[in-house]
Amino acid sequence: MSSLDRSQKLTIAMPKGRIFEEAVHFLQQAGLQVTAELQDSRKLVIPVENAQLEFILAKPTDVPTYVEYGVADVGVVGKDVLLEEERDVYELLDLQIGYCRMMVAGMPDWKPTEAPRVATKYPKIASRYFREQGQQVEVIKLNGSVELAPMIGLADRIVDIVSTGRTLKENGLIELEHICEITTRLIANRASYRMKSGAVDDIAQKFMEVIPRSIR
Numbered sequence: 001m002s003s004l005d006r007s008q009k010l011t012i013a014m015p016k017g018r019i020f021e022e023a024v025h026f027l028q029q030a031g032l033q034v035t036a037e038l039q040d041s042r043k044l045v046i047p048v049e050n051a052q053l054e055f056i057l058a059k060p061t062d063v064p065t066y067v068e069y070g071v072a073d074v075g076v077v078g079k080d081v082l083l084e085e086e087r088d089v090y091e092l093l094d095l096q097i098g099y100c101r102m103m104v105a106g107m108p109d110w111k112p113t114e115a116p117r118v119a120t121k122y123p124k125i126a127s128r129y130f131r132e133q134g135q136q137v138e139v140i141k142l143n144g145s146v147e148l149a150p151m152i153g154l155a156d157r158i159v160d161i162v163s164t165g166r167t168l169k170e171n172g173l174i175e176l177e178h179i180c181e182i183t184t185r186l187i188a189n190r191a192s193y194r195m196k197s198g199a200v201d202d203i204a205q206k207f208m209e210v211i212p213r214s215i216r
């Protein structure tokens, strides 16, 4: 299937923010035409001339929403977002970039209490994890700076992403339990996967060829 087949034009949802640069580098390695507009402008919709491609730039947590509703055919997104948003999309590939881990963390002198409270940006992941552990906890949703919660007594533990460990360390917290590893994934809309199988396969194939090179 030629990538210039008009009916096979693909819209790719890209996450703004932390994983954007690594994801763009991945696209370049896969041979996709990445224009300066994608890397350096405030535009949110970026068509790629003659390549039957269009990028949309979304907040990371919204990428699966655009893909589920089919306004993007495929998307690049962290596994943390997929686990939290639970959108109805196909997960096609682990791109093996954007490495980090989902952890339970707390103060070193943490002790179980009768009414444990857990603060997190990821309430579904946290609730599911503690349910599976057979522990009853109250989950408190925060939107950032989650490490503050145990320090000032809002919660006794947190569920959050840890990458270098610097944020935990500088706030006197330690890793307590490992929930899962997180990497960036390629996802696809279910209808696009069938109706535009040529173009979706083409991009998945190109991505797959990059993956062994991106293993650290």
Ligand SMILES: Nc1ncnc2c1ncn2[C@@H]1O[C@H](COP(=O)(O)OP(=O)(O)OP(=O)(O)O)[C@@H](O)[C@H]1O
Residues within 6 Å of the ligand: 016, 017, 018, 019, 059, 060, 061, 077, 078, 079, 080, 081, 098, 099, 100, 143, 144, 161, 162, 163, 164, 182, 183, 184
């Ligand atoms: N150290 C890290 N902290 C947070 N996210 C990371 C880290 N390392 C990799 N990631 C990946 O980056 C994505 C988050 O990117 P970013 O922090 O830009 O988004 P956000 O949390 O929506 O932004 P905001 O801080 O505006 O709420 C996550 O989905 C995760 O997969």
Ligand SMILES: O=P(O)(O)OC[C@H]1O[C@H](OP(=O)(O)OP(=O)(O)O)[C@H](O)[C@@H]1O
Residues within 6 Å of the ligand: 121, 143, 144, 145, 146, 147, 160, 161, 162, 163, 164, 165, 166, 167, 168
């Ligand atoms: O282990 P580290 O390398 O220190 O990274 C982990 C930190 O990065 C993320 O926060 P982010 O910078 O996205 O800010 P936030 O507090 O607004 O979520 C995450 O929520 C941790 O706080």
